Amino acid sequence: MNFPQKLFGKPVEHCQVNSQNQKVLGQHLACAAFEKPLCPEHDERYFGSGMNSAMVTLNDKGCLMSNQAGHSGVWNYVGPDKSPSRTVSIRAIEHDRYKVIDKQVYGVLEEIEESKAFFQVYEGAVYMHQGCSYLVERLDHSSRTAYCRVADLKYYTKIRDHTEISVLEGDVALPPMCTSSKTGMVRTTAQANNCKVMTEWVCFDRIWKSNNMFSDSIKLDLPSYSFDTQASWVSVPKSVRAAIEQRKLGFQGGVHAASHALLSIVPLHMMCSTADLGTQCAEPQQTSKTPDRILLYDKHPGGIGLASQVKLLFGELLVAALQLISTCGCTNLDGCPNCIQSFACGGYNKNLDKAAAVLILKGVIENERLSVYGKDGSQQS
Incomplete structure (x- = not known):
């Protein structure tokens, strides 16, 4: 362990859910x-400003019904579930889930x-489950069910997505807890915005x-999936990109690597x-133009x-990411799992x-310092 104080010397993190x-x-x-009828006029102060839109969605799904037109009045639960709390997962946000079924015993392995x-x-x-390998033979989108069987295979699979x-x-509004604490934080021009994530599944490789050698690749015909979430990002200055290209280094590869470094040290903060x-x-081979930025998005x-x-x-994350990469002793151009490689990389x-x-992180940190504090070190308005 190179920096034990980062693990043992930091205060306990805030556990927070939006x-x-x-x-x-x-x-x-x-x-x-289900427990007691809701009245937006009185209950909005408890559930927040998003209450009305959430109730309209529930009404469209046939879960809530009002005793009068409009959003006023009393809303009662009329959904199909006898006890809606039993359908809410304490480990996942999404209500829609795919069941993985072992077709030989017709038992549910996982959702x-x-x-x-x-x-x-x-x-x-x-598909791996509790150390046992299964082969997925059929995927039923209408019932959201994957049917598989136990299989002793000489290969494993990796999916390729875009x-x-x-x-x-x-x-994105900052939570009150965040705005009132961490007064000594490093100021930046970082933004937090709503964003849309669109994923397309191209193929999967058999290895x-x-x-660990590649065997073959098989095309997939899966529907794309998109969802709205939130992202935080900071721009990479054009001057930094020019300096990278002048040295004949890969700019997109550098942003990619810097983003991985940030991703790996976030759980420490x-x-x-x-x-x-x-x-x-x-x-x-990516052809679409992406903005020059380091971005992390919420996967939920x-x-x-x-x-x-x-x-x-x-x-703080930019400084810690630079330290992580700079102190890693590997000499590989594409780094190693201790610095810029990520097991979650698509x-x-x-x-x-x-x-x-390294150059991108140094350039962004310096640009952020100048943007926030100016050349004379005084905080900019």
């Missing part, structure tokens, strides 16, 4: 209405959130277990795992408040440039 997430709020309201399902189950996938993150207008956040992984549909916390910590750690990542 109660205004529409998926969280909708399930909360359904359970509340996977819809936004994560196609990363694990698709026809031809090798994910686009589109930042939308409108800033031999014995030597806030209560989350690397699976809770994602970044845009650049591919060498609707967002659970992580982006606003990342925004406040972005200055591009399987292709197109990474360690040297470019």
Whole structure:
């Protein structure tokens, strides 16, 4: 361990969930209405400004009904579930989930959130459960069910996807807890915005277990999946890009690597795992133009408040990411798992440039310092 003080010397993190997430709020309201009818006029102060829109959604789904037209009046639970709280998962936000069924015994192995399902189950996938390998033989989209069987295979599978993150207008509000604490944080120009994440699944690779060598690739015909969430990001100055290209280094590979470094050190600064956040992984053959930025997005549909916390910590994260890469002793151009490689990378750690990542992080940190404090060190208005 290189920096034990980072683990043992920091205060306990705040455990925080965004109660205004529409998926969280909708399930909360359904359970509340089951116990006692809701009246927006009196109850909005408890459930927040998003109450009306969540109730309209529940009304459209046939879960809530008002005793009069409009949003006023009393809303009663009329949904299909005898006890809606029993359908709410304490481990997942999404209500829609795919069931993974062992067709030989017709038992449910697991339920996977819809936004994560196609990363694990698709026809031809090798699915692992409690150390046992299964082959997914059929995927039924209408019932959201994956049928598989136990299989002793000599290969494993990796899916290839393409994910686009589109930042939308409108800033994400900072939670009161965040605005009132951390007064000594490093100030930056980082933004936190709503965003749309669109994922398309291209194919999957079969790889031999014995030597990790590529066997073949099989195209997939899966529907794309998109969801609204939140992202925090900071721009990379044009001057930094010019300096990278002048040195004949890979700019996109550098941004990719720098984003991975931030992703890996986030759990040391806030209560989350690397699976809770994602970044845009650049591919060498990528043709779409992406803005020059370092971005982390909340992988939970609707967002659970992580982006606003990342925004406040972005200055610290940039410095910590630079330290992580600079102190790693590996000499590989594409780094190693201790610095810029990520097991969660959708591009399987292709197109990474360690040297470019160091220059980009140094350039962004310096630009942020000048933008916030100016050349004379005084805070800019």
